[in-house]
Amino acid sequence: MPRASNCMAGRPAKSGSSGERRAHNSQQTPPVRRQAGGLNRISAPWVLRGMYKRLLILVVSSLLLGCASQPAAPLRVGSAPLRDTNREQAVLDLLTADFAIQRGAYAEAAAKYTAVAELTGDVGLARRAIQAALYGQDVPAAIAAAGVWQRLRPDSTDAAQLLVAFELQNGNIEAARAHLRALLALDAFGSRQDYLNLVRLLNQNVPPQTLFGVLDGVLELRPTDADALYVYTLSALELEDLERAQRSSERLLRLQEDGAEAVLLRAQVLHQSDQWQAAAALLSQFLARHPRHVRGHLALARALLDGKEYAAALAAFEQVLRIEPANADARLAAALLAGQLGDRRVAREQLLKLAADGQRTDQAHFYLGKLAEDAGDTRQAIDWYAKVGGGEHRLDALLRRAELLAASGHLDAAVDLLAQAHQDEGERLRLLLARSDLLLQGGRAAQAERLINEALVEQPDNLELLFARSMVLDKLNRPADMERDLKRILELDPDNTNALNAWGYTLADRGERLDEAHRLIQRALDQSPDNPYILDSLGWVLYRKGDLTAAERYLRQALSLLPDAEVYAHLVQVLHALGRTDEARDVLAEALARTPHDARLRHVRDTLGMHDGQNK
The missing domain is CATH 1.25.40.10 (Tetratricopeptide repeat domain)
Structure with missing residues (x-):
């Protein structure tokens, strides 16, 4: 025609410190009206x-x-x-x-x-x-x-x-x-x-x-215009009208049963409708007939990822690489999946090839640094992170490099690295807070306080700076000053979950004003019910108040979300207080296997006398 x-x-068009607790926000998309x-x-x-x-x-x-x-x-x-x-x-x-x-x-x-x-x-x-x-x-x-x-x-x-x-x-x-x-x-x-x-x-x-x-x-x-059905389905997807998208994509697939675009669009609709298995089955049937269709393999990999079928997704990306060896996206995805599956050798090989080919070099160097860090090769990790010159991982690589330098005994070099780094307006505060945290972890709380105080002169009501200083003041054992900063945060933002949780946890940890501590933590939990840090705080204040059964329940819930050494330490103490010493020892052993040098776990072990062979 x-x-x-x-x-x-x-x-x-398309429509660280005991007081540091993260908050989570969610956003809902209003439903599209249908007629x-x-x-x-x-x-x-x-x-x-x-x-x-x-x-x-x-x-x-x-x-x-x-x-x-x-x-x-x-x-x-x-x-x-x-x-x-x-x-x-x-x-x-x-x-x-x-x-x-x-x-x-x-x-x-x-x-x-x-x-x-x-x-x-x-x-x-x-x-x-x-x-x-x-x-x-x-x-x-x-x-x-x-x-x-x-x-x-x-x-x-x-x-x-x-x-x-x-x-x-x-x-x-x-x-x-x-x-x-x-x-x-x-x-x-x-x-x-x-x-x-x-x-x-x-x-x-x-x-x-x-x-x-x-x-x-x-x-x-x-009614049989495939292009019209295709655009109709695209429009329904972009307006999140999945019912319409389901109907129109089915009609399109009946018209073009073996058409690549009809199959891929139908798979996308199924995927967005949380039907990843149906999407994967449709794509697998198509790929059996068209084994070299790259977009089909990529779509299959995405569906399998959605279903957490990581090994099968890795196989799909590897098939793409057999067809298109220069496909950088597929190679990076294969590297990350191999690393997630524990095959560090394959992950490293894929990342090294990316870097050698000059593709996604900053990402390749960043993840090579992560692999080296996970393997305990601090020197190699620092070197890889130093090669990240730009891109989305530049700041993260800089922060990891500084953290590793500090952990290796080079605190001054780490702090200087962050102080001298190029930083735009959006990065300045994050880097300053990172320097403060390094100083705090390195036992230089007074120096960290001076650094934050200088920043607060220009931004006296900055919530992040006030919170960071409150954590420093906690380390300096100045509870009245710490409370002053947390109160100021809550004056500015009455529902600030970080401040509510940190204040409540600090009171509980000191065994002071436990009812007030409980109320503060509960207010934080009401706003962020699945936050593992707040669940841990609630378990700890309940332990302090003597409600051991409830304390265990919340601590286990926190541990299921965040296998953190501090949560383990709290659970061990609760189990010991309940008289379940063998179970407490097993939990402690599990925690020490994860982080054998954690000071909090060692302190609990020594305090409760849970050395190997004791009470056995």
Whole structure:
């Protein structure tokens, strides 16, 4: 089928210290309103408000201005020159319109441009009239100008699409249906890009139910149009209308049972619908017939990752690499999965190849550093981290490098490294807090306090700085000063979970004001019920209050989320207090196997006399 040139382009728019406790936030996406579609069920438009300017920016800039680069025709009607009187009137109207634009009289300008366009047959003037009408937020005038454009160029898909959009915005549902039918009657309209352009035109200017009303109308007239079904499914996915996406992707797959794009899109719908097994099964069947389809293997790997089938996902990425050895994304994914599965040799080989090929070098160096660090090779890890020169891991690599230097006995070098590092505005605070933390861990709490105090001079109410100083003051055994900072945080942010939890935990750890400590921790937990640090704090205050059974329950819940040495130490003490000494010893042994040099675990072991062989 022949295609006419189209001026539109685009796609659907898409809608350490004992007191340090993390908080978690969540965000919910509001559901997309759904309504039965169909050409006869296009819903009325929403309140227009500021949509005219959006339409101008999103549509006119890509459509009208793009087409305006074509030279305007001389003032003629068809091939016959204008009469002198008509020519004079046309020139006068054009001058009047241009001056009206300068005065901001857009309605007058739109009317004049439209009149001259109809008189002369100049489509460029019709487009100019639409621009003026939209600047003046006058949709009826835009409809009039687009109507002239369509009469002058009956085969123009651009004019027909604009008329559909404008009539919908103006509430003229029947007129919009008529223009949609006219658009679909044009042989020049029907490619996937055409449908994408139509969706782009509508998506930012009508509500979802109206958009789907138009698309349902398209499918009523073209029920076996694979491109229309494809774009319909894409639109439903981007608007998170999974029910529509399920239906349309099923129809598309029935039309193109072995079509790669139909299979991949159907798999994406299943994946986003939390049906990863069905997606994996569909893709596996497709790949059995098309074993060298790279996108198919990548989609299968993503589905398997979603199902936590890491070994199978690794095999899928390795298959991609057999087909495309230079695929850096697949190689990085294979390296990370191999590392997660405990095969450090394969992970290292893949990362070294990435670095040697000059692909994803910063990421490769960062993860090589992680592998070396996990293997206990501190010197090698520091060297790899030092090679990370940019990218998303630059700051993390710098911080890990400093931490390892400090742990190796080079605290001054670590602090200097962070102080001298290049830092933008967003990194300055994080690096300062990291320096403070290194000093605190290195036994230089007074120096850490001075560093934070200097920063607080410029930002006296910065919550992160106040919290960091409160942790330093805890180390300096200045509880009154610590409470002062935590109280200030809660004055500024009454629901600050870090401050609530840290204050409550500190009181509990000291055995002071236990009821108050319990209330503070409970307030924090109410806001972040699955936070393992807060669960640990609650277990600890309950232990201090003598409620050992409840304490054990919360500590085990915390441990299931965070196998941290401090949580282990607390649970050991609770089990010992319950008289379950053998069980306490087993938990301690498990903890020491994880972190054999942790001072808190060693202290608990020594305090409770749980050395090997004792009480056995």
